[in-house]
Amino acid sequence: MSKQENSRDKLRVYEYAKSLNMSSKEIITILKRLGIPVNNHMSVMENDTVNRVEKFFKDVKANAAAKRSAGDGVSSADQPAAKDAQQPAKNDTARPVQAAVSQMSSTQSAGQGAARSSGSQHNQGQNRHSNQGQGSSNRGGQNSGGRQQGQGSQQGGGNNHPRNGQQGGGYNQQRSGQQGGGHNQQRSGQQGGGYNQQRNGQQAGGYNQQRSGQQGGQNRQSGYGQGQGQTANRGGSAGGQNHRQAGGADQRRPVEQRNNSGQNQFSRAAASNTARPAAGGQHDQDRHGKPAKPGQRRFDDNRFGGSSRGSQNNRGGNQRGNARGNQRGRGQQEPVKREKIDNTPKKIIVRGTMTVGELAKALHKDASEVIKKLLFLGVMATINQELDLDAIQLLASDYNVEVELKIPVEEDKFEQFEEHDEAEDLLGRPPVVTIMGHVDHGKTTLLDAIRKTNVTEGEAGGITQHIGAYQVEIHNKKITFLDTPGHAAFTSMRARGALVTDITIIVVAADDGVMPQTVEAINHAKAAKVPIIVAVNKVDKEGADPERIKQALTEYELVPEEWGGDTIFCNISAKQRIGLENLLDMILLVAEVQEFKANPNKRARGTVIEAELDKGKGPVARVLIQHGTLKVGDSFVAGVCFGRVRAMVNDRGKRLKEAGPSTPVEITGLTEVPQAGDPFIVFEDERKARSIAEKRAVTLRQSEMGANVRVTLDDLYKHIKEGEIKDLNVIIKGDVQGSVEALRGSLEKIEIEGVRVKILHQGVGAITESDVILASASNAIVIGFNVRPEPQAKNTAESEKVDIRLHSIIYKVIEEIEHAMKGMLDPVFKENVIGQAEVRNVFKVSKIGAIAGCMVTSGKITRNAQVRLIRDGIVVFEGNIESLKRFKDDAKEVAQGYECGISLEKFNDIKEGDIIEAFVMETVER
Numbered sequence: 001m002s003k004q005e006n007s008r009d010k011l012r013v014y015e016y017a018k019s020l021n022m023s024s025k026e027i028i029t030i031l032k033r034l035g036i037p038v039n040n041h042m043s044v045m046e047n048d049t050v051n052r053v054e055k056f057f058k059d060v061k062a063n064a065a066a067k068r069s070a071g072d073g074v075s076s077a078d079q080p081a082a083k084d085a086q087q088p089a090k091n092d093t094a095r096p097v098q099a100a101v102s103q104m105s106s107t108q109s110a111g112q113g114a115a116r117s118s119g120s121q122h123n124q125g126q127n128r129h130s131n132q133g134q135g136s137s138n139r140g141g142q143n144s145g146g147r148q149q150g151q152g153s154q155q156g157g158g159n160n161h162p163r164n165g166q167q168g169g170g171y172n173q174q175r176s177g178q179q180g181g182g183h184n185q186q187r188s189g190q191q192g193g194g195y196n197q198q199r200n201g202q203q204a205g206g207y208n209q210q211r212s213g214q215q216g217g218q219n220r221q222s223g224y225g226q227g228q229g230q231t232a233n234r235g236g237s238a239g240g241q242n243h244r245q246a247g248g249a250d251q252r253r254p255v256e257q258r259n260n261s262g263q264n265q266f267s268r269a270a271a272s273n274t275a276r277p278a279a280g281g282q283h284d285q286d287r288h289g290k291p292a293k294p295g296q297r298r299f300d301d302n303r304f305g306g307s308s309r310g311s312q313n314n315r316g317g318n319q320r321g322n323a324r325g326n327q328r329g330r331g332q333q334e335p336v337k338r339e340k341i342d343n344t345p346k347k348i349i350v351r352g353t354m355t356v357g358e359l360a361k362a363l364h365k366d367a368s369e370v371i372k373k374l375l376f377l378g379v380m381a382t383i384n385q386e387l388d389l390d391a392i393q394l395l396a397s398d399y400n401v402e403v404e405l406k407i408p409v410e411e412d413k414f415e416q417f418e419e420h421d422e423a424e425d426l427l428g429r430p431p432v433v434t435i436m437g438h439v440d441h442g443k444t445t446l447l448d449a450i451r452k453t454n455v456t457e458g459e460a461g462g463i464t465q466h467i468g469a470y471q472v473e474i475h476n477k478k479i480t481f482l483d484t485p486g487h488a489a490f491t492s493m494r495a496r497g498a499l500v501t502d503i504t505i506i507v508v509a510a511d512d513g514v515m516p517q518t519v520e521a522i523n524h525a526k527a528a529k530v531p532i533i534v535a536v537n538k539v540d541k542e543g544a545d546p547e548r549i550k551q552a553l554t555e556y557e558l559v560p561e562e563w564g565g566d567t568i569f570c571n572i573s574a575k576q577r578i579g580l581e582n583l584l585d586m587i588l589l590v591a592e593v594q595e596f597k598a599n600p601n602k603r604a605r606g607t608v609i610e611a612e613l614d615k616g617k618g619p620v621a622r623v624l625i626q627h628g629t630l631k632v633g634d635s636f637v638a639g640v641c642f643g644r645v646r647a648m649v650n651d652r653g654k655r656l657k658e659a660g661p662s663t664p665v666e667i668t669g670l671t672e673v674p675q676a677g678d679p680f681i682v683f684e685d686e687r688k689a690r691s692i693a694e695k696r697a698v699t700l701r702q703s704e705m706g707a708n709v710r711v712t713l714d715d716l717y718k719h720i721k722e723g724e725i726k727d728l729n730v731i732i733k734g735d736v737q738g739s740v741e742a743l744r745g746s747l748e749k750i751e752i753e754g755v756r757v758k759i760l761h762q763g764v765g766a767i768t769e770s771d772v773i774l775a776s777a778s779n780a781i782v783i784g785f786n787v788r789p790e791p792q793a794k795n796t797a798e799s800e801k802v803d804i805r806l807h808s809i810i811y812k813v814i815e816e817i818e819h820a821m822k823g824m825l826d827p828v829f830k831e832n833v834i835g836q837a838e839v840r841n842v843f844k845v846s847k848i849g850a851i852a853g854c855m856v857t858s859g860k861i862t863r864n865a866q867v868r869l870i871r872d873g874i875v876v877f878e879g880n881i882e883s884l885k886r887f888k889d890d891a892k893e894v895a896q897g898y899e900c901g902i903s904l905e906k907f908n909d910i911k912e913g914d915i916i917e918a919f920v921m922e923t924v925e926r
């Protein structure tokens with residue numbers, strides 16, 4: 001208590017508990033019982049709290065005293081030692097409290113529960129004995145161990161006495177219940193007999209074994225306590241027996257003590273027997289399953305009883321042996337505390353999360369001890385529970401153990417690692433170039449022309465292989481070209497997290513000019529922040545006007561250098577092979593400025609450009625090495641596949657033993673076919689590669705099943721609030737340039753809480769798959785203004801979880817975006833397209849107007865659905881159905897695969913080939 005007084009203002013639960021020789025958990029339990037809020041052992045106890053707890057103790061003591069005095073009358077008949085047993089109680093204020101706590105803490109672990117119940121079955125006899133034991137040891141006053149026992153039994157004693165005559169079980173139940181997981185262990189380090197009693201129950205399965213091994217001396221002295229403890233520990237099927245046996249043994253042991261040192265054990269035993277004939281008899285019955293002769297019994301109990309226990313639990317047996325030895329040698333004076341050798345390591349190396357068991361092993365601790373510590377931290381953990389780094393560090397610091405983190409990043413998420421190289425390890429590497437542009441502007445011709453123009457000497461004559469990329473050499477410098485032209489391929493790789501391109505070449509045919517896909521390509525390159533070189537192609541053609549191209553591209557912020565901009569323009573003819581060298585020089589120039597570098601002296605990392613199942617070679621992957629050097633025999637992971645490089649060839653079909661940064665190679669030796677865009681990385685051995693690939697496969701499946709990770713207007717506000725989003729990326733597609741421009745202008749004006757709308761791409765026409773892929777790669781939303789997504793785009797949007805918003809009124813778009821940014825999107829309606837019908841014929845009927853003879857191509861058309869008429873991806877009408885007929889009859893709905901006649905309310909301009917899309921508005925829960 002003095003401690004409290006000294007530092008009352010900052011008294012923590014554990015300090016208070018310590019001052020009472022109790023565990024924090026017990027105090028916490030009391031606090032909770034008293035309705036005082038408490039978090040853990042570190043919680044501060046206010047004066048008032050301490051007073052209330054002390055009052056609680058007093059009440060408990062008073063109750064116990066009352067019970068004792070009531071019980072004395074009963075117990076004195078069978079237990080002459082009972083009074084003595086009470087005396088030590090006075091010395092130990094904590095004990096009754098513990099008993100009280102034990103009563104309360106019935107919500108302990110299952111193991112404890114088991115222990116408790118078995119204890120209660122077997123302990124009836126024990127209780128009685130323990131009381132006797134206490135009593136006699138106290139009377140003798142020979143040793144403190146005896147006294148402690150007395151204390152321990154006293155709590156029980158108080159409760160027991162009345163029960164002894166009637167039922168010993170109650171007492172034990174309490175005691176055993178009292179002791180939750182690890183507490184008792186700790187306590188046993190400090191205390192003798194009384195403890196052990198408690199430990200007994202406390203320790204379901206295993207704990208005690210160790211404990212008792214360490215604390216033989218104490219246990220011995222405490223006698224019955226020890227016995228109980230051991231028996232409880234042993235638990236399991238033998239538990240029942242053990243209890244009984246222990247009971248017998250325990251009973252005797254205190255008697256030995258009592259009967260004092262110097263006498264031989266047998267006679268002591270005999271004395272003890274005579275002291276409690278009834279109890280002894282009962283025990284023996286328990287133990288042997290039949291009544292035995294008293295004299296023999298005692299001998300057996302002391303010796304063989306002990307060893308029989310020992311045979312079930314070697315440590316227990318030894319312990320007892322030691323204890324006996326100690327007892328004799330020391331004349332039962334002092335409880336011998338065997339020094340616990342502290343083999344706690346100074347430092348542990350942590351390579352990631354660990355299970356409780358693993359951590360305990362690393363700390364050279366008993367798992368139960370670690371579990372106990374976790375309990376104090378408010379974490380219920382099992383031995384197989386994984387602990388995160390914080391928990392590991394916290395626990396280690398509790399043991400004063402330093403933690404050295406050697407975490408090789410999360411190896412299974414290797415695409416997220418950033419390569420860190422010392423500047424001196426970095427060497428120049430060839431730039432990786434992608435060619436993009438509008439259809440037929442000459443991308444393929446250019447790729448072929450470059451490939452043929454520059455064949456590396458020495459490799460000349462090799463068979464050109466299509467491996468998704470190739471290298472050319474000019475002025476002794478290499479350039480790598482990815483030979484899948486087109487921005488869709490480029491962006492779908494980017495959407496998969498692969499950034500392989502260093503430079504993009506936008507090919508524009510000088511005779512054609514800037515076309516929609518040229519703009520798309522520019523926007524894709526810009527979104528990926530990759531430098532652009534414009535190749536004005538087909539300059540050989542009549543009517544070619546490169547200047548016009550330059551002019552047109554200024555609109556897209558591609559301003560030629562001669563006009564004060566920073567974009568390189570090269571006039572070429574891919575077909576005539578004019579200007580190619582200049583183009584390659586320009587690529588090298590950009591590369592020089594950008595200083596593309598990599599460390600070739602480490603394990604390889606790259607990206608799968610293509611992969612397929614080859615009939616002869618099995619799974620084949622074409623990989624662009626981006627860091628390090630790939631060697632034949634290397635084990636690797638590609639996406640969720642793993643393998644070992646069996647053979648490696650370059651784009652000339654030449655077999656390579658190793659390949660450095662920016663080299664495209666085709667490798668065999670995979671177990672499965674990865675996907676284009678998959679990350680590729682080498683691991684030290686195949687076993688590791690396999691386990692990482694397996695982990696990745698699981699993660700992939702989980703993420704596929706998981707929630708939408710892309711931004712949608714519905715969760716935009718959440719992302720903004722969490723600071724994840726600074727720009728809302730938007731792609732606009734509209735029916736006419738005017739409305740697209742108007743929409744762009746209005747959207748760009750929006751700025752809410754520092755978040756702005758950034759238009760990544762805009763265009764006229766239906767929403768294409770390429771738009772969706774760009775949105776997916778750039779975490780953008782797509783706004784369709786009077787346009788619809790193409791079927792393929794719709795599917796991709798669904799699979800990529802890209803949010804497409806379709807509107808026909810500008811202010812509604814603005815309102816929706818603004819509301820989304822403010823987190824105020826009304827939980828109103830969401831359009832649900834229920835079906836589409838294709839107009840096959842149009843019949844003009846006087847008075848009625850146009851009737852569209854349709855085929856329902858998907859879903860269904862219902863009479864009361866709203867509809868929109870779509871022509872070439874553009875919405876030309878939105879309204880209601882006037883009539884829906886199957887042949888001559890009105891129909892409520894017409895399903896997919898059936899023909900029907902549809903007339904639209906106040907709209908007759910229906911044409912063959914139009915699509916009638918039916919939709920209903922549904923309320924959506926946000």
Ligand SMILES: Nc1nc2c(ncn2[C@@H]2O[C@H](COP(=O)(O)OP(=O)(O)OP(=O)(O)O)[C@@H](O)[C@H]2O)c(=O)[nH]1
Binds near residue numbers: 446537541573
């Ligand atoms: N006159 C002339 N024709 C060219 C030139 N480059 C390409 N062509 C022709 O333009 C046509 C289209 O060329 P491709 O290389 O197939 O164009 P692309 O951009 O790859 O086309 P897609 O693969 O459909 O996107 C072919 O008939 C080529 O012969 C050039 O420099 N001059």
